[in-house]
Amino acid sequence: xxxxxxxxxxxxxxxxxxxxxxxxxxxxxxxxxxxxxxxxxxxxxxxxxxxxxxxxxxxxxxxxxxxxxxxxxxxxxxxxxxxxxxxxxxxxxxxxxxxxxxxxxxxxxxxxxxxxxxxxxxxxxxxxxxxxxxxxxxxxxxxxxxxxxxxxxxxxxxxxxxxxxxxxxxxxxxxxxxxxxxxxxxxxxxxxxxxxxxxxxxxxxxxxxx
Ligand SMILES: [Cu+2]
Numbered sequence: 001x002x003x004x005x006x007x008x009x010x011x012x013x014x015x016x017x018x019x020x021x022x023x024x025x026x027x028x029x030x031x032x033x034x035x036x037x038x039x040x041x042x043x044x045x046x047x048x049x050x051x052x053x054x055x056x057x058x059x060x061x062x063x064x065x066x067x068x069x070x071x072x073x074x075x076x077x078x079x080x081x082x083x084x085x086x087x088x089x090x091x092x093x094x095x096x097x098x099x100x101x102x103x104x105x106x107x108x109x110x111x112x113x114x115x116x117x118x119x120x121x122x123x124x125x126x127x128x129x130x131x132x133x134x135x136x137x138x139x140x141x142x143x144x145x146x147x148x149x150x151x152x153x154x155x156x157x158x159x160x161x162x163x164x165x166x167x168x169x170x171x172x173x174x175x176x177x178x179x180x181x182x183x184x185x186x187x188x189x190x191x192x193x194x195x196x197x198x199x200x201x202x203x204x205x206x207x208x209x210x
Contacts, residue, residue: 055168057082063181063205065091068111074153076181076205084160084170087142087181091154091203094147100188100198103140103162103171107178109204116180116204119195120162120171132190137161139171144187164207178208 059080064072074091089101108115119140121127130136131143139161147153161170162179173179184198 053167053169054082055080055084055163055165059165061164061207061209063207065089065181065183065203065205066109067093067203068113070111073203076207078164078173078207080163080165081158084158085162085164085173087157087159089145089153089155089157089181091183092150092152094145094151094153094183094202095185096147096149096151098144098146098187099153099202100184100186100196101142101145101157102182102184102188102195102198103142103159103173103207104180104182105140105177107180107206107208109180109206111204113180113182113201113204116182116201120173120179129194130189130191130196136191141188141190145183164209173207174209178206181205181207 057080061078063076063078065074065076067073071093073093074089077088077090079086079088103120104116104118105120106115106117108117119129119138121138121140127138128135129138129141131141139159141161142157142159143155145153145155159170162173163170164173166172166174171179181204182201183203184195184200185202186197186199188196188198190196
């Protein structure tokens with residue numbers, strides 16, 4: 001559809017220019033040429049958005065989720081889609097209830113997981129935290145994860161602000177220092193700073209190509 005429109009507009013512009021060249025003194029053809037130029041400018045803008053690089057779908061990876069004692073309690077499965085990243089979380093060992101879960105900037109998971117750094121948020125200027133924040137969200141924000149009475153939790157999260165493929169929109173998680181998926185002790189309120197009151201970091205998974 002976009003290509004067809006662009007092609008049509010380009011054709012219209014080309015024919016308008018030709019008409020202008022063959023009958024330069026005639027004012028109606030000048031009007032025609034001006035209209036052609038306007039159509040061409042619009043088509044160029046549409047073309048540009050169509051050229052934003054897209055990720056390579058199908059790339060997938062697994063990352064071990066560890067607790068504060070360094071024990072493996074679950075796994076995260078990352079699947080690259082064409083327009084974003086799907087993060088599947090399957091874990092045990094959490095306190096029952098809601099937990100904030102975010103993508104942090106550094107692929108280091110040594111308890112208490114502060115080495116994972118802040119959220120991935122390399123946009124300039126930095127965007128405030130919070131999926132429900134009018135000025136947010138930051139690139140590492142995700143909805144909360146719910147742990148059942150036995151401490152097990154499963155969920156899928158989709159973000160357009162992160163990727164494991166080298167091309168595409170959003171932060172590349174497999175950069176030189178990797179990234180980390182961090183589960184917090186408390187739920188994220190999705191609006192307050194800096195992390196929505198999510199509290200301590202209780203579990204972590206290193207995200208890297210390795
Ligand atoms: Cu976090």
